[in-house]
Structures are given as C-alpha cells and as structure tokens.
Amino acid sequence: xxxxxxxxxxxxxxxxxxxxxxxxxxxxxxxxxxxxxxxxxxxxxxxxxxxxxxxxxxxxxxxxxxxxxxxxxxxxxxxxxxxxxxxxxxxxxxxxxxxxxxxxxxxxxxxxxxxxxxxxxxxxxxxxxxxxxxxxxxxxxxxxxxxxxxxxxxxxxxxxxxxxxxxxxxxxxxxxxxxxxxxxxxxxxxxxxxxxxxxxxxxxxxxxxxxxxxxxxxxxxxxxxxxxxxxxxxxxxxxxxxxxxxxxxxxxxxxxxxxxxxxxxxxxxxxxxxxxxxxxxxxxxxxxxxxxxxxxxxxxxxxxxxxxxxxxxx
Amino acid sequence: xxxxxxxxxxxxxxxxxxxxxxxxxxxxxxxxxxxxxxxxxxxxxxxxxxxxxxxxxxxxxxxxxxxxxxxxxxxxxxxxxxxxxxxxxxxxxxxxxxxxxxxxxxxxxxxxxxxxxxxxxxxxxxxxxxxxxxxxxxxxxxxxxxxxxxxxxxxxxxxxxxxxxxxxxxxxxxxxxxxxxxxxxxxxxxxxxxxxxxxxxxxxxxxxxxxxxxxxxxxxxxxxxxxxxxxxxxxxxxxxxxxxxxxxxxxxxxxxxxxxxxxxxxxxxxxxxxxxxxxxxxxxxxxxxxxxxxxxxxxxxxxxxxxxxxxxxxxxxxxxxxxxxxxxxxxxxxxxxxxxxxxxxxxxxxxxxxxxxxxxxxxxxxxxxxxxxxxxxxxxxxxxxxxxxxxxxxxxxxxxxxxxxxxxxxxxxxxxxxxxxxxxxxxxxxxxxxxxxxxxxxxxxxxxxxxxxxxxxxxxxxxxxxxxxxxxxxxxxxxxxxxxxxxxxxxxxxxxxxxxxxxxxxxxxxxxxxxxxxxxxxxxxxxxxxxxxxxxxxxxxxxxxx
Numbered sequence: 001x002x003x004x005x006x007x008x009x010x011x012x013x014x015x016x017x018x019x020x021x022x023x024x025x026x027x028x029x030x031x032x033x034x035x036x037x038x039x040x041x042x043x044x045x046x047x048x049x050x051x052x053x054x055x056x057x058x059x060x061x062x063x064x065x066x067x068x069x070x071x072x073x074x075x076x077x078x079x080x081x082x083x084x085x086x087x088x089x090x091x092x093x094x095x096x097x098x099x100x101x102x103x104x105x106x107x108x109x110x111x112x113x114x115x116x117x118x119x120x121x122x123x124x125x126x127x128x129x130x131x132x133x134x135x136x137x138x139x140x141x142x143x144x145x146x147x148x149x150x151x152x153x154x155x156x157x158x159x160x161x162x163x164x165x166x167x168x169x170x171x172x173x174x175x176x177x178x179x180x181x182x183x184x185x186x187x188x189x190x191x192x193x194x195x196x197x198x199x200x201x202x203x204x205x206x207x208x209x210x211x212x213x214x215x216x217x218x219x220x221x222x223x224x225x226x227x228x229x230x231x232x233x234x235x236x237x238x239x240x241x242x243x244x245x246x247x248x249x250x251x252x253x254x255x256x257x258x259x260x261x262x263x264x265x266x267x268x269x270x271x272x273x274x275x276x277x278x279x280x281x282x283x284x285x286x287x288x289x290x291x292x293x294x295x296x297x298x299x300x301x302x303x304x305x306x307x308x309x310x311x312x313x314x
Numbered sequence: 315x316x317x318x319x320x321x322x323x324x325x326x327x328x329x330x331x332x333x334x335x336x337x338x339x340x341x342x343x344x345x346x347x348x349x350x351x352x353x354x355x356x357x358x359x360x361x362x363x364x365x366x367x368x369x370x371x372x373x374x375x376x377x378x379x380x381x382x383x384x385x386x387x388x389x390x391x392x393x394x395x396x397x398x399x400x401x402x403x404x405x406x407x408x409x410x411x412x413x414x415x416x417x418x419x420x421x422x423x424x425x426x427x428x429x430x431x432x433x434x435x436x437x438x439x440x441x442x443x444x445x446x447x448x449x450x451x452x453x454x455x456x457x458x459x460x461x462x463x464x465x466x467x468x469x470x471x472x473x474x475x476x477x478x479x480x481x482x483x484x485x486x487x488x489x490x491x492x493x494x495x496x497x498x499x500x501x502x503x504x505x506x507x508x509x510x511x512x513x514x515x516x517x518x519x520x521x522x523x524x525x526x527x528x529x530x531x532x533x534x535x536x537x538x539x540x541x542x543x544x545x546x547x548x549x550x551x552x553x554x555x556x557x558x559x560x561x562x563x564x565x566x567x568x569x570x571x572x573x574x575x576x577x578x579x580x581x582x583x584x585x586x587x588x589x590x591x592x593x594x595x596x597x598x599x600x601x602x603x604x605x606x607x608x609x610x611x612x613x614x615x616x617x618x619x620x621x622x623x624x625x626x627x628x629x630x631x632x633x634x635x636x637x638x639x640x641x642x643x644x645x646x647x648x649x650x651x652x653x654x655x656x657x658x659x660x661x662x663x664x665x666x667x668x669x670x671x672x673x674x675x676x677x678x679x680x681x682x683x684x685x686x687x688x689x690x691x692x693x694x695x696x697x698x699x700x701x702x703x704x705x706x707x708x709x710x711x712x713x714x715x716x717x718x719x720x721x722x723x724x725x726x727x728x729x730x731x732x733x734x735x736x737x738x739x740x741x742x743x744x745x746x747x748x749x750x751x752x753x754x755x756x757x758x759x760x761x762x763x764x765x766x767x768x769x770x771x772x773x774x775x776x777x778x779x780x781x782x783x784x785x786x787x788x789x790x791x792x793x794x795x796x797x798x799x800x801x802x803x804x805x806x807x808x809x810x811x812x813x814x815x816x817x818x819x820x821x822x823x824x825x826x827x828x829x830x831x832x833x834x835x836x837x838x839x840x841x842x843x844x845x846x847x848x849x850x851x852x853x854x855x856x857x858x859x860x
Contacts, residue, residue, distance in 0.1 A: 027758055027762065027776040027780075028755075028757070028758025028759060028760075028761040028762040028776065028780070029758070029761070030761060031694050031695070031761050032761070032762065032763050039694075041690070042690045042691060042693065042694050043694075045688055045690055045691050046685065046691050046694070049684055049685055049688055049691060050685075052684075053681040053682075053684055053685075056681060057677065057678065057681055060648060060652070060673075060677050061674060061677065063652050064652060064655075064670065064673055064674055067652060067655040067656055067658075067660075068655065068660060068670060071591070071655060071656065071657055071658045071659070071660050072660050072662065073659050073660055073661050073662075076659055078592075078659075078661055078818065079592070079818050080592065080659050081592045081593075081659070082592060082593060082657050082658055082659050083657065084593060084594055085593065085594070085596065085656075085657075086594050086596070086597075086598065087596055087597035087598065087599075087600070088596075088597075088653075091653075092597050092600050092646070092649075092650075095645065095646065095649040096642060096645075096646055099641060099642050099645045100642055103638045103639075103641060103642070103684075106638065106684065106688060107634065107635060107638065110634065110688050110689070110690060110691075111631070113690065114627070114690065117690050118627060138466075171460070171466065172458070172460050172461040172466055173458050173460070173461065173557055175622055175697055177697075177765070179694075179762075179763035182693065182694060183622065183690060183692075183693020183694050184622040184693050184694070184696060184697065185622055185624060185693070186622045186623050186624060188551075188557050188558060188623065188624070189460060189551045189552070189557050190551020190552070190555075190556065190557060191551070191557070191558065191624065193623075193624035194624075206763070208763060208765050209765070210622075210696070210697040210698065210765045211458070211622075211697055212384075212453070212454050212458070212461070212766075212767040213461060214384075214461060214466060215380050215381060215384065215452075216380065217384075217765075217767060217768065218380070218765075218767075218768035218769045218770055218771070
C-alpha cells in the first residue's frame with residue numbers, strides 16, 4: 001500500500017512543481033503572447049482547441065480511472081466472467097457522431113479566423129505598409145528594405161506598420177518564425193513565400209529559424225526591432241560580423257569552426273576580403289554572394305576597425 | 315549374436331544450437347530474431363536519446379559537439395522508426411499471425427527469412443555509418459533536400475543512410491507481401507474476416523499500407539542518390555528541380571508510416587484488454603473497421619507536415635479536414651476499449667497495465683494532434699518541441715507501450731516462462747512516470763518558442779526547468795527499460811513455467827504448446843467465433859474435462 005502511495009505521490013509532486021513554474025510566467029500553457037493581429041487570431045484558435053481537447057481529455061481519463069478502480073478484480077476469481085456484452089450500436093453511433101460535430105466546430109472556427117490571419121490589413125490602415133525581402137542563408141537572415149538598403153539578422157520596423165515579407169532561401173530550407181508574431185513560413189530555395197505582421201508594441205522580438213538547416217541551425221537567431229519612429233541607419237558591419245562571421249569565427253574573432261580573423265592579413269586587403277565573402281573558400285561558404293557593395297564595404301570597414309589594428313595579434 | 319554398436323547420432327551442422335538460427339525459415343524463430351534484434355537496436359537508439367537529453371539538460375552545454383548532436387537526432391529518429399518499431403511489430407506479426415489464424419507457417423517462409431536478413435544488414439549499415447568519412451548523416455530523419463544534397467552534406471553519411479533505408483524498404487516490402495498472402499489464404503476452417511483476431515486485422519492493414527507507401531520512399535531515395543552521385547537535379551531548384559518535391563515524396567510515405575507503427579500496437583491492446591477484463595471486445599466490428607478507416611485516411615493527410623511550406627490555402631484546408639477525420643476512428647477505438655473495461659473483472663497484470671497505460675497516454679498524443687491539424691495553429695507550433703512531445707506521446711506512450719504490453723503478454727508463449735510480475739510492474743510504473751515527466755514539459759517548451767533539432771539554447775528560467783525535468787524523466791524511463799532486461803535474464807534462468815494458456819485467453823495461439831511445436835498445432839478446432847480458445851475452454855468445462 002505504501003508503495004502504491006509513493007507511485008501516486010511522485011507524479012503528483014511533479015505536476016505541482018510544473019504548475020508552480022507554469023503559473024509563475026504563463027510558462028507555456030499557450031503560445032507566446034502575440035503582438036500582431038494574425039498572432040492574436042492564431043492564439044484564439046489555439047484556446048478553442050485547448051478547451052475542446054481539454055474536455056475530451058478529462059472525460060476519457062476520468063472514465064478510465066473510474067472504470068479501472070470500480071471494476072477491479074479485488075477478491076473475485078480471475079476466470080469469473082461478468083456479463084458478456086458484445087456492443088451497442090446506438091452508443092457507438094453517438095461516440096462517432098459527437099466527435100464529428102466537435103471537429104466540425106474546430107474546422108468552422110479556423111475558417112472563420114483564416115481571412116484575418118492570411119490577408120494583410122488594407123494599406124490604408126494606420127501606419128502604412130512596407131515590403132521587406134527576407135533571404136535565409138546558412139546561418140543568418142538578410143533583409144532588403146524598399147530602396148535597396150540591407151540589414152542582417154536585425155529587422156528594424158516602426159510600430160503599427162503593416163510589414164509584408166517575401167521570404168526565400170539562397171541555400172537549404174529554413175523557416176521564418178517570430179514566435180510573438182504568429183506562425184512560421186518556410187524559406188525554401190527556388191520559391192518565394194509571403195507572410196506579414198503588424199507589431200503593436202515597441203520592443204525586440206526574437207526570430208528563430210525553425211527548419212533544421214545545418215550545423216549552426218541552433219545559432220540562427222535574429223530579432224525584429226520595433227521602434228517608435230522611422231528606422232535608424234543600421235550598423236550593418238557590426239550586424240554582419242555578429243550575425244554571419246561570428247557563428248564560425250567566434251564572437252571575439254578568436255576562431256571556432258573557422259580560423260581566427262583577428263589579425264588576419266585579409267583584413268588589410270579589401271579586394272581579397274570581397275572575393276572571400278563573395279566566393280567562399282574551403283569550408284567557408286559564400287556568405288556574401290548577394291551582398292551589394294554598400295554592405296561589403298561596411299563589413300570590411302567594421303572588421304578592419306575592430307580586428308585589423310595591430311599586425312600581430314596577441 | 316553380434317549386437318550392432320550404436321552409432322552416435324550427430325545432427326547436421328544446420329541443426330546446431332547457433333547455426334539453426336542462421337538457416338531457419340520457421341516463422342516463430344524469425345519472429346524472435348526480429349524482436350530480439352529490434353530490442354538491441356532499441357537500446358542503441360535509446361542511448362542516442364540519452365546523450366541528447368544530457369546535452370540539453372542545461373543551457374549552453376558543451377557535452378556533445380554540434381555535428382555530434384546533429385548525427386544523434388538523425389540516427390535516433392531513423393533507428394527508432396525503421397529499426398525498432400516497424401521491425402519489432404513485424405516480429406510480433408511473424409510469431410503470431412500464423413498461430414492466431416491456425417496456420418503452420420507464413421505463406422513464403424524463405425522470403426520471410428530473407429526479409430529478416432535484409433533488415434539486420436540494413437540496421438548494421440546505419441549504425442556503421444558513424445564511422446563513414448564525414449560521420450553519419452546529419453540532416454534529421456527526414457533528410458530534407460537540398461540540405462541532404464552533396465553540396466550541403468558532403469561525405470558518405472547520407473549515402474549510407476540511403477543504402478540502409480533501401481535495404482530496410484526491401485525487407486519491409488517482402489515482409490508485407492508475405493503477411494497479406496498469409497492472412498488472405500491460410501486462415502483455418504471457420505475463421506471468417508469477422509472472426510479474425512483484432513491484432514491480425516491491424517497487421518493486415520499495416521501490410522497493405524506498407525505496400526502502398528514504401529515504393530514512394532524507394533523512389534525518393536533513388537532520386538536523392540542520383541542527385542548526389544549521377545548529376546541529376548530532382549531536388550535542386552537552381553537547375554529546375556524542386557526542394558518541395560522531396561517533402562511530398564517523403565511525407566507521402568512518412569505519415570502513413572506513423573500509423574503503420576501505431577496500428578499493430580493498437581491491435582495488441584485490443585487483444586490484451588478483453589482478456590484481462592474477462593469480457594469480449596466492445597464493438598468488434600467497429601474496432602476492426604476503424605483500423606481500416608485509419609489506414610485509408612492516413613494516406614490522405616501527408617501535407618499536414620508541410621503546412622508552413624506555403625501550399626495554397628485550399629490545399630491546407632483539405633489536409634486539415636482529412637487529418638481531423640483520422641481522429642474519428644481513433645476515438646472510436648479509445649471509447650470501445652473503455653467500454654470493454656466497463657463492468658469487467660479487471661486483473662492488473664503487467665500486460666494489462668501497459669494496455670491501460672497506452673489508452674491513458676496515447677489519448678494525449680491523439681489530442682495534441684488536433685492542434686497540428688488545424689493549419690494556422692500548426693504554423694505556430696510546428697517544428698518546435700510541441701511536435702517532439704506530440705510524436706513521442708504517440709510513438710513512445712502509444713506504440714512502445716503497446717509493444718511492451720505485447721512482450722509481457724506473449725513472452726510465456728514465445729519462451730515458455732512467465733516474466734516476473736513484480737519486476738514487470740516496476741518496469742511499467744518507471745516507464746509510465748518517465749514518459750510523462752520527459753515529454754509533457756516539451757509541449758510547453760514548444761509553446762514558449764523552443765525550435766526542435768537545436769543542439770543547445772541560451773535561455774534559463776522556464777526553458778531550463780522544463781529541459782532539466784525532461785532529462786530527469788528520460789533517465790527514469792531508461793531505468794524502467796533496464797529493469798525489463800533484468801527481468802528477461804532472470805526469467806530465462808528461473809521464470810515460472812507457463813503452460814499453454816496462462817492468461818485464460820481467447821485466440822488460437824494459446825492452444826499451441828508454450829513454446830509452440832515446430833508444426834504449431836496437431837489439430838485446430840473449427841472456429842465459430844472471434845474467441846475460439848474461450849469457446850473450447852467453456853465446452854471442456856461443460857463436459858467436466860477441465
């Protein structure tokens with residue numbers, strides 16, 4: 001008996017610990033608090049499904065527990081056969097039809113919410129509309145704003161602006177995901193997908209690559225910086241270093257998968273640096289294949305400034 | 315009178331204690347080979363999982379390298395799907411189908427042996443690929459193109475992955491054809507389709523589904539191999555190929571594969587619950603036909619793995635509705651199992667604990683599937699730990715619980731000795747608690763934003779707590795499995811003898827000796843219901859012979 005109590009106590013303790021943590025910061029009971037209209041509608045659908053499946057869960061598990069306790073053998077002989085019931089058509093029809101109805105409710109609700117999730121709000125909406133091209137690379141995000149300005153891993157947009165994204169990939173499949181903005185859209189080579197968001201609050205929202213894309217998939221992060229006004233000119237060189245170079249050369253340029261870049265002679269020669277990022281070399285991918293001159297110059301300037309000071313590193 | 319000196323009879327080499335396993339075409343021996351080999355691979359795949367959980371226990375861990383981690387989850391997934399769940403079910407099918415339908419063997423015994431050996435060498439190829447140049451494949455068990463193309467995955471890891479899967483596909487396909495031929499042609503007198511044991515129904519659907527979907531996988535693998543080595547560009551968009559094509563081909567196989575893994579486990583549960591509740595299955599026809607229904611719908615749902623790919627909305631709507639439709643026959647099964655226990659006389663032997671555990675845990679996996687079928691919600695939760703949690707509830711809490719129930723249930727039939735009950739109960743409770751502690755927090759991690767297939771994470775707080783819990787749970791689970799192996803070894807030495815029918819069961823395999831004679835039966839009675847052994851038992855009791 002004591003042992004049985006222990007078995008009951010263990011999961012109970014686990015559940016309590018879990019509930020405590022969860023209550024502390026809505027620890028994953030529902031998706032990350034949305035800050036974009038499409039995210040809100042997805043979360044609405046999530047709650048409806050949680051309510052329905054939660055009810056079914058409680059009914060099934062409590063019935064199971066009840067039957068198992070109520071109809072356990074206790075002192076009876078093992079081979080004692082209770083009444084041999086083979087089925088009941090009416091009740092089987094009921095538990096086929098009721099789930100169909102519940103699922104139809106879910107389908108109906110999803111289609112009701114769908115237009116507000118997939119369609120961008122009218123351009124006349126407050127804040128106007130901006131289109132940004134998103135290109136995924138191993139292992140960073142390259143953003144091209146209207147007018148050709150680029151940024152890496154940091155997408156800066158004003159609050160309330162409707163931002164439409166044309167998402168594609170230059171190499172393998174990735175997936176664009178800002179948990180706070182709602183769903184994912186895959187970045188697939190040879191295909192351009194579309195999604196949008198309209199950030200309601202100023203802040204930094206993490207971007208996570210959600211499709212496994214290779215050795216540094218786990219480090220393919222970025223964030224959307226939602227500002228109050230127009231985007232400030234970005235420090236593209238710094239972004240490129242921390243978003244592109246540092247994944248393989250280390251955050252202090254000390255070398256990691258690739259060699260150290262601090263004090264590398266390449267830094268002194270803009271042309272060879274340009275060739276290197278444009279074409280790659282050995283294990284290094286052609287990270288800058290599609291960068292424009294403005295971007296490459298900014299990178300070269302930043303790297304030289306930070307790492308190219310002394311001829312011999314320490 | 316000269317008496318002839320007795321000549322010592324030496325059996326031929328192929329009847330030796332070891333050699334007879336190499337040349338056997340007996341379905342029971344092949345079944346046991348399948349099961350024991352799969353259990354070894356299960357230990358291998360489990361160790362890979364433990365290493366991953368070790369790496370993820372705390373943030374910014376450096377216990378395993380990036381490449382190493384990516385190899386681990388690729389091999390863990392491939393091993394558990396192709397080398398554990400599918401073949402161990404083939405093992406149960408091999409051992410049980412002829413016995414359950416009153417036949418002497420499968421339709422093509424030599425083909426059956428061939429299937430096993432292809433499976434073994436396919437499995438060894440996969441494990442050996444760790445030693446290939448460039449290491450094992452590191453593209454996930456789905457090996458999405460173009461990541462799996464030579465340009466992004468140099469070395470021979472992916473090539474060996476393809477070779478291994480080709481071998482395993484041949485094994486499964488030959489095995490499936492064998493099951494279909496056996497079930498259609500070799501049922502004993504009186505065993506109509508509506509008297510077929512429910513486990514055999516699930517094996518029938520399992521086999522038909524394999525025949526439908528494995529060729530698609532083989533074609534896809536061949537195309538990938540040609541892309542890698544013959545200069546074709548099936549999946550290379552820079553030369554007119556399509557990266558999405560691979561996903562369609564893979565999931566056309568991959569989703570039915572999930573049901574291929576779960577249906578026979580459901581069949582096992584449908585055999586166990588009536589025996590330990592002392593009642594017939596509630597709604598035999600509904601349970602049998604829901605198997606067919608699940609099999610049919612499961613081939614129409616593959617694109618729900620691809621909702622984030624950017625398919626047209628009407629297509630996503632279609633795949634949402636078909637995916638939700640699968641929930642209906644699945645629900646029918648769960649309700650029928652519950653109704654079977656109603657007013658029963660329930661004994662809690664280990665097989666029954668696992669069967670009831672299956673119902674309890676699989677229900678969670680089934681319900682979380684509804685979130686993934688509703689495509690806008692899927693956009694939010696797909697490719698996160700929510701999916702990892704969902705599929706482990708289905709495949710571990712579901713398929714593996716069913717398999718462990720089956721192992722405890724049929725062990726006495728296979729080896730003549732009953733597994734120890736106390737150790738069996740320890741196995742169950744450790745696995746049950748471990749499963750929930752490991753996988754439940756992963757739902758929450760996914761909703762918090764943790765993508766799957768990441769070798770590390772930097773967030774502390776809730777992320778760290780949930781990840782650490784998950785790691786602790788996986789060790790509890792592993793302990794339960796360790797207890798099972800201790801039980802196996804103890805039982806081989808000193809287990810209680812079983813007799814033909816230790817559980818007072820229903821189906822024909824319990825008529826045979828434990829373990830069954832090479833010819834299975836001396837005679838099989840005419841079958842008049844879905845519970846022939848119970849019929850016989852009652853008849854003998856009536857006559858006072860029992």
